[in-house]
Amino acid sequence: MNRLLIKGGRVVDPAGGIDGLFDVYAIGGKIAAVKPHLQTPDSRPQSQDSSLMSDEWNIIDATGLIVCPGFIDMHVHLREPGYEYKETIKTGAMAAAAGGFTGVACMANTDPVNDNASVTKYILKKAKEEGIVNVYPVGAVSRELKGEALAEIGELKEAGCVAVSDDGRPVIKSGLMRLAMEYAKLFNMLVISHCEDTGLSAGGQMNEGIASTRLGLKGIPVASEDIMVARDIAIAELTGCRLHIAHISTAGAIELVRLAKNKGLKVTAEVTPHHFTLTDEAVIGYNTNAKMNPPLRSKKDLNAIIEGLADGTIDVIATDHAPQDITEKEVEFDKAANGIVGLETALPLSLRLVSDKRLSMAELVEKLSANPARLLGLDCKGTLKVGADADISIVDLEKEWVVDARLLKSKSKNTPFDGWKMKGKAVKTIVAGKMVYEG
Amino acid sequence: MRLKRKDLLGIEELERDEIELILSTAESFKEVSDREIKKVPTLRGRTIINLFYEASTRTRTSFEIAAKRMSADTINISTSSSSIAKGETLKDTAKNLEAMNPDCIVLRHSSSGAPHILARLVKCSVINAGDGSHEHPSQALLDMLTVKERFGRIEGLKIAIVGDISHSRVARSNIYGFIKLGAKVSVAGPPTMMPAGVEDMGCSVRYRIEDVIGDADVIMVLRIQLERHKVPLFPSVREYSRLFGLDRQKLERAKKDMVILHPGPVNRGVEIAPDVVDGPYSLVLDQVKNGVAVRMALFYLLLGGSREQAVD
Numbered sequence: 001m002n003r004l005l006i007k008g009g010r011v012v013d014p015a016g017g018i019d020g021l022f023d024v025y026a027i028g029g030k031i032a033a034v035k036p037h038l039q040t041p042d043s044r045p046q047s048q049d050s051s052l053m054s055d056e057w058n059i060i061d062a063t064g065l066i067v068c069p070g071f072i073d074m075h076v077h078l079r080e081p082g083y084e085y086k087e088t089i090k091t092g093a094m095a096a097a098a099g100g101f102t103g104v105a106c107m108a109n110t111d112p113v114n115d116n117a118s119v120t121k122y123i124l125k126k127a128k129e130e131g132i133v134n135v136y137p138v139g140a141v142s143r144e145l146k147g148e149a150l151a152e153i154g155e156l157k158e159a160g161c162v163a164v165s166d167d168g169r170p171v172i173k174s175g176l177m178r179l180a181m182e183y184a185k186l187f188n189m190l191v192i193s194h195c196e197d198t199g200l201s202a203g204g205q206m207n208e209g210i211a212s213t214r215l216g217l218k219g220i221p222v223a224s225e226d227i228m229v230a231r232d233i234a235i236a237e238l239t240g241c242r243l244h245i246a247h248i249s250t251a252g253a254i255e256l257v258r259l260a261k262n263k264g265l266k267v268t269a270e271v272t273p274h275h276f277t278l279t280d281e282a283v284i285g286y287n288t289n290a291k292m293n294p295p296l297r298s299k300k301d302l303n304a305i306i307e308g309l310a311d312g313t314i315d316v317i318a319t320d321h322a323p324q325d326i327t328e329k330e331v332e333f334d335k336a337a338n339g340i341v342g343l344e345t346a347l348p349l350s351l352r353l354v355s356d357k358r359l360s361m362a363e364l365v366e367k368l369s370a371n372p373a374r375l376l377g378l379d380c381k382g383t384l385k386v387g388a389d390a391d392i393s394i395v396d397l398e399k400e401w402v403v404d405a406r407l408l409k410s411k412s413k414n415t416p417f418d419g420w421k422m423k424g425k426a427v428k429t430i431v432a433g434k435m436v437y438e439g
Numbered sequence: 440m441r442l443k444r445k446d447l448l449g450i451e452e453l454e455r456d457e458i459e460l461i462l463s464t465a466e467s468f469k470e471v472s473d474r475e476i477k478k479v480p481t482l483r484g485r486t487i488i489n490l491f492y493e494a495s496t497r498t499r500t501s502f503e504i505a506a507k508r509m510s511a512d513t514i515n516i517s518t519s520s521s522s523i524a525k526g527e528t529l530k531d532t533a534k535n536l537e538a539m540n541p542d543c544i545v546l547r548h549s550s551s552g553a554p555h556i557l558a559r560l561v562k563c564s565v566i567n568a569g570d571g572s573h574e575h576p577s578q579a580l581l582d583m584l585t586v587k588e589r590f591g592r593i594e595g596l597k598i599a600i601v602g603d604i605s606h607s608r609v610a611r612s613n614i615y616g617f618i619k620l621g622a623k624v625s626v627a628g629p630p631t632m633m634p635a636g637v638e639d640m641g642c643s644v645r646y647r648i649e650d651v652i653g654d655a656d657v658i659m660v661l662r663i664q665l666e667r668h669k670v671p672l673f674p675s676v677r678e679y680s681r682l683f684g685l686d687r688q689k690l691e692r693a694k695k696d697m698v699i700l701h702p703g704p705v706n707r708g709v710e711i712a713p714d715v716v717d718g719p720y721s722l723v724l725d726q727v728k729n730g731v732a733v734r735m736a737l738f739y740l741l742l743g744g745s746r747e748q749a750v751d
Contacts (some may be wrong), residue, residue, distance in 0.1 A: 203669055210636035214451070216551035216573030216608060219635055286552030330530055332550035334571070 002058065003027050004390065004433050008037050009062025013069055014362040015370040015383035024067055026390035029432035034384055060428065062394055068365045069383050070102025070391030070431065072372040073343060075167070075192075075246060075270060075318035078104070078135070081122060082111025087323035087411045089123065092343070093131035095321070095410035097437035099343040100426025102391035103134035104321075105376060108145065109168040115140035115151035117159035124160050132436040133429075134391070136162040136376060138192065141180045147172050150179055157187045162376040165192035167246055170228055172198060177232065181241035190375055191236075192244045195228035195253065196294065205334050207280040207295040215283065217333060220295050226252035233260045236267055244375060245269040247320045249294040251304030258313045268375055269308070270316035273342060273349035274416065276305045282416055288329045288336035289416040292322065310358050315371045317364075319346045323412030341410045345403060347395065348422035355423070369393075394428035401425055440464070442740045446558040446565040449574035450615040458619060462584050464736035465729065471508055472731055482511035485742055488536055489515045491547040491568070492523065497703055497727060498568050498577070502545050505734035511542075511742075529553060533560040542742050546570070551608075564741045572606045572667070577737060578702050579612030581730040583620060585722050586657050588729070589698055594621035599651035600642075601627045601685065602661030602710050605634040606668070609702045610661055614640050627651040628661075629683060631672040648683055653692045659700040660685050660711045676709055686712040698722050 004026040011022040011034060021037040073096065079087040087095075089106075096104045106123065108114035114123065120137045127135035139156030143149050145166045153164055164184055171177045171193070184191050201224040206212050208219025229245055233256055236243035248254060248269045260267040274292065279299050282290035290296060308314040322339025329336050350368065353359040359367075373382025380389045405418040429437035442457060450458070471479055487506045491499050499515065506513040516536075518524060523532060529548075536544060543564040546554045551571030558565040569575040587593050598617045604610045604626050614637075617624050624642040626633070627650060638644045645651050652658050663679065673679045680686075685699070699711075699721045707713045716723060 208635045210639040213605075213634035213636050214611070214640065216571050216611060218572075221635075286555050327528075330528075332529060332548070332556060333552045334550045 002029070002433050003056055004060070004430070005057045006060045006062050006067050006392065006394065009065045009067035009394065011067045011384065012361050012365045013384040014366045015069070016385040018384070019362050024384055024392065026433045029390050029434070031384050031386050031388045031390050033386060060394070064396075065427065066361065066395040066397060068393050068395065069369040069381070069388070070393050070429065071100050071347070071368040072103040072105070072376070072378070072381060073101045073319050073321065073346070074105040074316060074372040074376055076104045076106055076321035076343065077109065077323065077339070078106040079323055080110065080126065081119070086325050089126045089135060090130040091409065091411040092321070092323070093127070093133045093135065095341070095343040095408065096133045097429045097431075098409045098426065098439060099345070100347045100393040100395060100429055101133060101343060102393065102429060102431045103136060103378070103381065104343070105136040105138050105162055107138050107165060107167040108140040113140050113144050114138070114161070115143050115145070117152065117155040120156055120159035120161050133431055136378070138162065138167070139164045141166045141171055141191065142176060145169055147176060150176070150183060153180070153184055153189060154187055157189055161189070162378065163190040163192050163244070165194065165246065167192060167194045170194050170196040170198060174231060174235065178235050178239060181235055181239040181243065185239060185241040188377065190242050190244050192246050193228070193232045194246050195225050195232060197224040197227045200224035200227070204295070206283050206291065207297045209280060209298055211280040211283060215286065217283070222250040222252055222297065222301065225250045225294055226256065229253040229256045233257070233265065233267055236260070237265055240266070242266040243268070247272050247275065247294055247318070248305070248308075248314060249275050249297050249301060251301045254304050254308040254313055258308070261313065268315040269313065270318040271305050271309065271314050272318060272320045273346045274340060276302060276309065276353070277349050278416065286333045287416060288331070288333055289340055289414050291333065291336050291338055292320070292340055293338040306353065306358050309353065309367070315367065316375065317346065317350050317367045318372070319343055321410075323410055324414045325412055326414070329414050340414050340416060341408060341412055343410065344408050345415060345417045345422070347426055348424045349417070351397065351424035390430060390433040392430040393426055394430070395424060396427045397424050399423070399425040399427065440740065441743060446554070447576055447737055447741060448554050448558060448565065448567045450576045450579050450612045450619070451574065453619070455619045458580070458583065458616060461580055461733065461736050461740060462587060464740055465580070465584050465732040468735040468739070469729070469732040471735065472728070477508050478510055479508065480510045481743055482506070482509040482738060485511040485542040486540070487511045487513050487543045487545065487738065488541045489513060489545045490532070490536070491515070491517050492553070493547050493549050493569070495547055495568070497730065498547060501727070501730040502568060502734050505731050506738060508731070509735055509738050511738065529556060530560055533557050537561045537563065543738065566737060566741070569608050571608065573608050574612045575608040575702070576612050577730070577734055578609050579616040580737075581726055581733040582613055582659065582700055582702070583616050584729045584733055585700065585726050586698070588725070589722065590656065593617065596622045596656040597654055598622050598624045598657045598659065599627060599648075599655035600624065600659045600661065601648045601651065602683070603632040603663050603672070604628050604637060604661070605632045606664045607661045613659060614642050618642065625651045629673055648685065649689060649692065652689065654694065655697055656694065657698055657700060658685065658693065662702065662704060663706055663710050680709050684710050684712065685715055687714060690715065700726055702726070
């Protein structure tokens with residue numbers, strides 16, 4: 001039975017109510033104990049507890065490092081099956097581990113679409129064989145993501161899906177969204193909504209504003225997101241289903257979520273690191289690695305996002321990791337694919353919120369670990385309490401490094417952060433007590 | 440003298456003195472087109488490729504004539520008769536053309552920003568001959584030259600740009616250019632064709648063209664670009680022409696010495712009445728004539744001389 005001791009780090013486990021110098025003991029892939037760190041020259045476990053008395057400990061010295069429950073990215077595109085030239089479960093999991101993530105929830109817009117149990121089982125089988133982190137499939141809301149008829153949500157749940165979403169495209173028909181939420185509620189499945197009124201966003205290439213006007217690119221108004229967020233909150237109220245707003249990007253949508261929460265509705269939201277780091281000015285020069293959906297928004301929206309993170313309106317930081325092959329990015333802007341890879345840059349970008357004193361370290365760990373685990377119903381994840389799975393991220397807050405897109409573990413290199421100087425890095429990622437990344 | 444840049448992608452990035460240099464150089468080239476032998480040897484041995492992804496009469500012909508009057512060798516490539524029709528990407532087309540060592544590629548493209556991508560891919564000069572709804576710098580330069588010739592100055596003039604602003608690359612380039620040269624620019628058109636935040640480009644914004652033509656020295660009428668409208672942006676051509684088209688009746692409130700510009704091609708009877716476009720205040724054909732001189736100047740300033748002679 002493998003025994004792991006992480007000594008002397010600052011353990012930040014908001015779900016366990018811990019923030020301080022502790023030693024973390026894991027046995028057989030589970031957290032066995034978390035004990036105050038004692039300054040002793042002896043590196044062996046110091047404990048009265050006989051179960052911890054053993055010489056066969058694999059010891060990690062985490063002095064000066066942050067030790068926290070493994071990060072869970074509840075919004076990634078692993079592209080397998082169907083688009084293995086962009087990413088595979090294997091390469092996506094490697095990118096996740098390198099970014100400090102011990103788990104990822106993968107969206108259903110594969111080919112075939114994950115709208116039935118056989119695809120879910122295929123993903124889970126591949127993940128077990130090749131994935132070095134936990135992979136949690138998200139099933140489709142509608143068959144083939146067509147927005148016409150419900151996918152087999154009950155069977156998707158049985159097969160192992162943790163939520164349903166037609167992410168990548170909105171559920172246009174309000175009636176179908178109502179059915180989805182009514183039905184998903186029976187299975188306690190979270191409905192994740194990509195909020196976009198395509199009547200307003202059609203043909204849009206970037207956020208609508210002075211930047212789109214200068215660049216001569218068709219804009220996507222914030223109203224296209226606000227309208228759908230308002231609609232979905234109304235349907236959540238009607239049905240009582242848990243609703244999670246994917247990649248929120250506008251000040252208006254954040255205000256709507258805030259109001260919904262104040263009303264006591266079961267509405268949550270996530271934001272991507274790029275939406276709280278970049279504005280639509282990043283597109284200037286026709287940088288296709290700044291093209292995504294929802295688009296990078298204005299400074300006003302960015303400020304509202306950071307405010308929403310700070311006051312708890314936004315529960316989760318998720319990357320919307322969207323690998324695209326270079327052939328889909330090295331083209332005219334209006335022909336380029338949407339999306340960027342995010343797993344390996346999310347942590348340092350998020351840590352800027354901590355160094356800017358907008359979030360405490362504990363709040364950041366909540367948004368990267370505890371909250372996604374809770375929303376996706378992942379028991380034994382998102383905490384380092386005794387009995388929890390030993391999924392652990394060890395972070396060096398001081399480590400300075402420069403992003404080199406060519407060196408990303410992800411199969412695709414579409415990042416707008418190439419060449420950025422970063423501070424803070426995942427230095428060890430542990431899944432079920434086993435080291436899966438060390439850097 | 441030459442421009443201290445490899446490419447001409449837009450007016451937005453030009454300094455005022457660069458625009459003035461281009462205009463004064465163009466003025467000096469005008470007489471070449473009036474000679475009996477309309478040719479100077481300046482760009483002998485240079486190769487210029489006109490790469491046009493969109494249909495064009497004026498611009499393509501104008502660039503070609505300009506190049507030929509400078510003694511450059513010109514090649515015209517249009518999408519329908521090239522490998523672009525076989526699905527070749529812009530990148531591959533660029534790399535293959537570059538392998539034949541041209542000195543300049545003139546690009547017309549329906550995608551905003553395509554010349555910027557091309558310019559990053561090739562070592563030769565790239566001139567933007569109109570990209571999507573972004574910029575059409577040589578058009579704005581010839582418009583500025585035409586206005587400067589007529590009024591002897593640009594500083595302090597009032598320029599009204601009317602019509603489909605949101606889809607117009609001509610509007611954007613002219614807003615930048617005329618403002619840089621000290622003119623006051625106002626734009627007018629239906630709100631459905633007014634791009635977000637356009638006032639932040641430094642122009643004033645109205646919706647009725649009657650509100651801008653009263654004190655305008657120059658009225659620039661834009662073509663309604665129906666081919667770029669995915670859905671109709673106004674109820675009918677009839678209503679547009681009656682409410683927003685420039686006709687004799689609306690011109691009654693205009694200054695007596697104002698002039699009218701149109702980048703062409705004209706939708707006669709839509710954005711401008713036939714008798715107005717053919718009227719005495721219309722400078723449409725002066726624009727076309729000046730287009731050749733401006734493009735000769737651009738070739739000269741980007742390709743001629745040596746780098747050491749670059750203007751400061």
